[in-house]
Amino acid sequence: MTEAIRISGISKSFSGNLVLDNISLSFNSGEIHAICGENGAGKSTLMKIIGGVYTADSGRIWVRGEEVQIRSPQDAFRHGIGIVHQELSLCENMPVWHNVFVNREHAGPLGMIKKREMQEETKTVLGKLNMHIDPRARVSTLPFATRQMIEIAKILSMNIDVLIFDEPTSALSERETQALFELLLTLRNEGKAIVFISHKLDEVLSISDRITVLRDGCLVGTLDTKEATSGKIVSMMVGRDIKDLYPPKAKNRNGKTILQVSGVSRKAKFADISFELKAGEILGLYGLVGSGRTELALSLVGADRLDSGTMLLEGSPFAPRSPRQAIKKGVCYLSEDRKQLGLFLEMSVADNIVAAALDRVTSPLGTVLRQEVQNVAEELIEELDVIPKKSDLDVGRLSGGNQQKVLMGKWLAARPKVLIVDEPSRGVDVGAKSRIHFLLRDLANQGMAVMMISSDLPEILGLSDRIMVMHEGKLQGILENEGLTQEKIMSVAYGEEVVSA
């Protein structure tokens, strides 16, 4: 097996904070190498150094045996290295094909760009991922998971030999993940070196050849996947055992109906959806990408218009015209896309946390009370274990998983009656995931009505009291979560089975 990349003694600090400490490691051609570690362990930073986004403070890098300096993403690309970053970076207003070929447009002899050719190629790579979308579609019109697939298509079309995927599956559901994995295996067998970062240990165990674990910026070790178990990886990651991932089910299933949704539709997105959400329960919502789950949630909170249907909130008509109005009435939506709809990356952790709860931190005269902001923020930082525990840090400087915790904190601070969470544990590590699950259960037990959209079937099964399944914009059924299996939910989600509610 040949060595594609070797790094030696890589260290990196941010404002005096050591986040990578003397890391030495190699990635081989024809191998899928997984990197695991808790939120903030340094996984993305290490990949950004290899990808030329950051430069290391010290250390050396070799590509195919030759020592190189990687000072920019262009340098990395020249050396055959490409990354799918954890946070998406597509241009919303450009069509799919142009995002795939941005900055390396095919041009003819007279400089005319070969649009048709690039559109065709885009279609081909997306086809390999089982995505059948029009390459001319504007990115802004596409769901989050589809955008993730476009990012992946972009590096697949680059013809490079080291491909780094930083949590590519965190927004994907079962079917897209499978399509991606098949492709990764093909690429590996063609001799590419693949680096795969994920918090989903079952994925890591099923797809990788070797696993490296980072903890607090240090290399803990590298294992052959054949010898690894999830218990072993977790104890390397956190140095202790994790308590249960899922809390017990609802204490009280006889809560009053908080939100009643009757026959709501939005053209080309979803049709005739009716359900009730009760105080004290967690209602899971599952569906494949394109099933209309997120679109439904966006319409429930007024981010998108409903074409027909009605809603009642505690018995009174509820028809928010914006998420702001919904928040005022006590209905909050935690977006799956923390960058777009969730967080202000250039603002501090504290200001993000209170953004939807200004009434709690404002004096009767309308001035914002900084001490109150601080109190609310610090309480939630503690409860959610945001690391580092600094309320004045810009959110953009936190690791992906810690940003997710701040987003959760923002909605908890607002103390809603109805909390709709979309992929709440996206990108958070096992420990933090368990913490978020227990927290959601506590909120429900205190009387909140929680609706949870998730692509993670074990999470849907582990946490929900009832499970709503959508397929191509239609409600396939609402199932009591008793004796359910992943297979059962999948067959409903694929539209093979309809369950009468």
Ligand SMILES: Nc1ncnc2c1ncn2[C@@H]1O[C@H](COP(=O)(O)OP(=O)(O)OP(=O)(O)O)[C@@H](O)[C@H]1O
């Ligand atoms: N631009 C930056 N400025 C300051 N600190 C940063 C910056 N980028 C990352 N950090 C810090 O470096 C540490 C490692 O972050 P990194 O994003 O590499 O973690 P990660 O292992 O990818 O975590 P996650 O699983 O949450 O994505 C964190 O403490 C983070 O706050």
Ligand SMILES: [Mg+2]
């Ligand atoms: Mg990361």
